[in-house]
Amino acid sequence: MSAERAPGLLAGDSLNLRLARRSLGLIALCLVLLPFADLAITTHDPWAELERMLSGLLHPDILATQSLPHAIALTIGFALWGTLLGVVLGFPLALLFPRSRLLRGSCAFVRAIHELFWALLLLQVFGLSAVTAIAALTIPYAGIFAKVYAEILELTPRAPVDALPEGVGRLSRFVYAELPMVWARLSSYTRYRFECAMRSSVLLGFVGLPTLGFHLESAFREGRYPEAGALLWVFYLMIASLHLWGHRRLLPWIALGSLFLLGPWPDIDGALLWRFVSVDLWPKPLLEGNWSGLWQWFGEIPDLLPAIGNTLLLGLMGTAGSLVVALLLWPMASHHFGNRPTRMAGKGVLILMRSTPELMLAFIFLLMLGPSMLPAWLALSLHNGALIAFLVARHADAIVPGSHALPASSRYTYELLPRLYGGLLALLFYRAETIIRETALLGMLGIATLGFHIDSSFAYLMFDQAFFLLLITAGLNIAVDALARRYRPREIADTPGERGHPGREATC
Amino acid sequence: MSVKELVRFDGEALGHARHTVLADLTLELRADERVALLGPSGVGKSTLLAALRERLGQRAAWCPQEHGLVPPLSVYHNVYMGRLERHSALANLINLLRPRRDAWRDIQALCGELGLEGLLKRPVAQLSGGQRQRVAIARALYQAREVFLGDEPVASIDPHQARRLLHMVQSQHATCVIALHQRELALTHFDRVWGLRDGQLILDAPARELTLDDLDTLYPDAHSSDAQPEPA
Numbered sequence: 001m002s003a004e005r006a007p008g009l010l011a012g013d014s015l016n017l018r019l020a021r022r023s024l025g026l027i028a029l030c031l032v033l034l035p036f037a038d039l040a041i042t043t044h045d046p047w048a049e050l051e052r053m054l055s056g057l058l059h060p061d062i063l064a065t066q067s068l069p070h071a072i073a074l075t076i077g078f079a080l081w082g083t084l085l086g087v088v089l090g091f092p093l094a095l096l097f098p099r100s101r102l103l104r105g106s107c108a109f110v111r112a113i114h115e116l117f118w119a120l121l122l123l124q125v126f127g128l129s130a131v132t133a134i135a136a137l138t139i140p141y142a143g144i145f146a147k148v149y150a151e152i153l154e155l156t157p158r159a160p161v162d163a164l165p166e167g168v169g170r171l172s173r174f175v176y177a178e179l180p181m182v183w184a185r186l187s188s189y190t191r192y193r194f195e196c197a198m199r200s201s202v203l204l205g206f207v208g209l210p211t212l213g214f215h216l217e218s219a220f221r222e223g224r225y226p227e228a229g230a231l232l233w234v235f236y237l238m239i240a241s242l243h244l245w246g247h248r249r250l251l252p253w254i255a256l257g258s259l260f261l262l263g264p265w266p267d268i269d270g271a272l273l274w275r276f277v278s279v280d281l282w283p284k285p286l287l288e289g290n291w292s293g294l295w296q297w298f299g300e301i302p303d304l305l306p307a308i309g310n311t312l313l314l315g316l317m318g319t320a321g322s323l324v325v326a327l328l329l330w331p332m333a334s335h336h337f338g339n340r341p342t343r344m345a346g347k348g349v350l351i352l353m354r355s356t357p358e359l360m361l362a363f364i365f366l367l368m369l370g371p372s373m374l375p376a377w378l379a380l381s382l383h384n385g386a387l388i389a390f391l392v393a394r395h396a397d398a399i400v401p402g403s404h405a406l407p408a409s410s411r412y413t414y415e416l417l418p419r420l421y422g423g424l425l426a427l428l429f430y431r432a433e434t435i436i437r438e439t440a441l442l443g444m445l446g447i448a449t450l451g452f453h454i455d456s457s458f459a460y461l462m463f464d465q466a467f468f469l470l471l472i473t474a475g476l477n478i479a480v481d482a483l484a485r486r487y488r489p490r491e492i493a494d495t496p497g498e499r500g501h502p503g504r505e506a507t508c
Numbered sequence: 509m510s511v512k513e514l515v516r517f518d519g520e521a522l523g524h525a526r527h528t529v530l531a532d533l534t535l536e537l538r539a540d541e542r543v544a545l546l547g548p549s550g551v552g553k554s555t556l557l558a559a560l561r562e563r564l565g566q567r568a569a570w571c572p573q574e575h576g577l578v579p580p581l582s583v584y585h586n587v588y589m590g591r592l593e594r595h596s597a598l599a600n601l602i603n604l605l606r607p608r609r610d611a612w613r614d615i616q617a618l619c620g621e622l623g624l625e626g627l628l629k630r631p632v633a634q635l636s637g638g639q640r641q642r643v644a645i646a647r648a649l650y651q652a653r654e655v656f657l658g659d660e661p662v663a664s665i666d667p668h669q670a671r672r673l674l675h676m677v678q679s680q681h682a683t684c685v686i687a688l689h690q691r692e693l694a695l696t697h698f699d700r701v702w703g704l705r706d707g708q709l710i711l712d713a714p715a716r717e718l719t720l721d722d723l724d725t726l727y728p729d730a731h732s733s734d735a736q737p738e739p740a
Contacts, residue, residue: 163576165651166565167593172600176589180580 016418019425019489023323030320037313038448039377042370049368056225057232064227065215070261072234075211077258078130078204079197082137084255086197087190089138090145097150107143112474112481114441115140115200116359117451119207120458121470125276129266133209137197144193144507152185153178187248195242196508199357202235206359206444212238216360220367239355281467301465302453304472311449311476314373315436318380322435323428325385326392330424333393336401336416337408350393353386358438359445366445376442376449380435387506388427392420422489427506432484433477434507440473450476512539514655514683515563522552522559529555531707537655537685542678544694544715545687547704548727553687556704557657560685564655569681571648571658577640579633583624586632586643587615590650615650621676622646623669637664645673649680656684663689671697691723 010021043049065071096103119136126132160177168176205213212235219228245254285293298304331337332346353361358379365375401415443451450473457466515537523529529552537543537560545553561568569590577586585604588611592600603611612628619628622642627635632643645661656677662670670690674697678684685702688694694701695715703711703726711718711726 157575159572159575160578163570163572164589165570165591165593169593169597171597172592172595175601175604176581176585176592177578180578183580 015489016421019421022487022489023425026316026323027320030316033313033316036309037317037377038372039374040370040372041374042372043368046368046370052223053225053228053364053368056227056229058229059226060230060233061226062230062234064224065219065231068215068231068234071205071210071212071215072238073258073261074133074209075198075201075213075238076254077262078133078137078209078211079194079201080251080255080258081134081262082201083141083190083194083197085134085138086141086145086193089142091149093142093146094149094153097146098154103146107146108478108481109474110140110143111147112437112477113140113470114437116203116207116441116444117454117470117473119204119209120455121467123207124280124458124463125273126266126268128208128210129264130262131266131268133201133204133211134262136204137200141193141197145190148189149186152182152189156181191246192505193508194246195239198239198242199355199508203357203359206363213360217363220363236352236355240351276463280463283464283468297464301468303448304453304469307443307448307450307453307469308472308476310373310447311436311439311443311473312480314376314380314442314447314449315432315439315480317373317377318384318435318439319428319432321377321381322384322388322431323425325381326388326424326428328389329385330389330392330396330420331408331412333390334396334416336396336399336411347390347393350386350390353382354390356383358383359441362442362445362447371446373447376439376445376447379442380438384428384431384435388424388431391427391506392424395423396420425489429484429488430506433481436477436480440476513537514539514567515560517559522555529707530704530709533709535702535709535712537683540682541700542683542698543685543700543702544698545685545702545704546689546691546694546711546723546726549689551704552707553704554659556702557659557685557687561657564657567654568657569648569651569653569655571644571656571661573641573644573659573663577632577644577647580631582629582631583619583635583643583646584612584615584628587618587646587650590647591652615646618646618650622673638666638669641665642673645677649677652680654681654683656681656686658684658686660687660689662686662693667693691720694723695720 010017010024062068093103093107097107115136118139119132122132122135126135156178160181161173164173164177201211202213202216205211205215206217208214212231216228216231216235219225219231279287283294283297285291285297329346329350333343333350335343337343338346358376361383362376362379365378369375369378396416399416399419401411403415406415440450440454443449443453444455446452450469454466454469454473457463457469513536517533517535520533521528521531522533533556545556547553561570578589584607588603588607591611595603599608602608616625616628619625622645624639624642624646627639632640635643641661641664645658648656648658648661658677661677662673665673667690670693674686674693677686678697686698695718698715701711701713701715701718701723702709703723705726705728711722713722
């Protein structure tokens, strides 16, 4: 007779053990590859810099920025019109989305390129104008709306359609029996996207468009920390008060009103535009059909493979870092731990970190620590980790623990984490696509990822090279998304409303 | 005496793609006959009604259970949907934004009779279960067809109300097939009873020839549960 042996470490076939092995594998891979990353701190005294920044945040100087109201109005105007036109384009595409493979591919492609890269590209033709700003948001958003709206529409309940009398036309059927059933979900996602657009709109300042980010960047770069602190506060207030001024009835008026402020409008030269699209973006040897020349052209792209390697490495590090940060931070905002003041503080910190875009966080860390992968890694881990932690805490609050007498550590390890881990990992894998997108983008700050080379190619007016690198970036992004989709845990216990799409609110 | 026959099933099997719900079904629906459809839940009443609906096409008004309603839309719009196919797409679109005067007047009168007065603008999501069922009935009445097909339209309505509603339905439709679970109503308000059990039509008889005991045989556990106490 053989007694059953206790299983070895992490051996077994239960869902959570499989997930644990998967996540430990991710972290191990990250640790093995870590020596290849450049993590040097190059500034003289990072703590003093941080202290000066914090003091700026505590003593903000709101009057230092000239034309602040105008910058705020432009930020809102760009975000609003970018989202609005994105909806106008994306909604009809969503209806065709399930039927056309070509459309799905094109949408994946426009989504895979970050808003700021679109801005860099459009900048070459439309200059620093409202068209550049709005189109940079509208183009990727149309792709996103097409996909997400299509997913939502797919879940429309069938019963009301089945109950209709015979012979009702398609349009009538759609507007009476289908659209109203999913309207709430569509509009709540659109609202979430608008919030994303607000952040992106701020970031457009980093390429020179006159939004809030423009003033933020220059204030930080020139060490005017009280001004930078004030601008940061304005930014947080704008996001936090969104539910106050972003009312359904008010938004159309804001949209109309902002039309008067938006600008400048460019003079569009059709011939120039055509030349840009048909000639400038493509390698000359390719247009001439010179294949050996094309090979040579490839060879002239500097550091292509290291850039791809760095992008992937930083993406991996960011994903693993987010996992660790999320695991550590979610109890801060959950009602299962601490008391009211600690939870308020915890929630506040998480909201601040998730509202601050990676690029801005990385930029701040960069000023502190000097150019290496470290600031980018910190920014990616903190921002994404906080975002995931916030959502996990919300799931945790819906759980009623079985036994109340457990100490906090056992409550975490035995009661809560086993129920939350699948959801946490699913969110992380949803996030992987966004992380790799951001990773490429962070190159614009001087970190040697693909974005760095895209930015400098544009700076040297080598549009063919920049466009090629953009295509590589998009391809990389689509590949990582496919990979993450494969390893994403599916069989998770989730609240019914979010089943299948726990990460819809974690995509920007 | 000649009776007009509306639908006839001749030894047919009804069901979904691979799963037969009702085997070897033979029955006919005659004009001017009010039929109560009885049987335990899940036995295939909805399947039979769906088949009737398919055969009758434009002649049947259809009153499904409340999940056929669109909760975010108002009572008015839900009832209006009964005639959606009679207006152009453009007219329907405009009606969503601004109700048609004629339709509003008709629906207001109809809802008044059903005890839904003053609720026309209210989203169905905010109504009680009984009110929703009455909206579903209002939609079917608004269709104004020859035959009324109802899938438990009075299920969660109190007996007094249920009688009144059946009376309203039947005064507009000489022919109807209504799935029920109140056996008493089947005897008092209908001409004929169809009884389903175990995938078969085991009862097809005029209501006046039946007693409550006859109907009890349709339900497998009727005797042990409510007819008499179990022997000790």
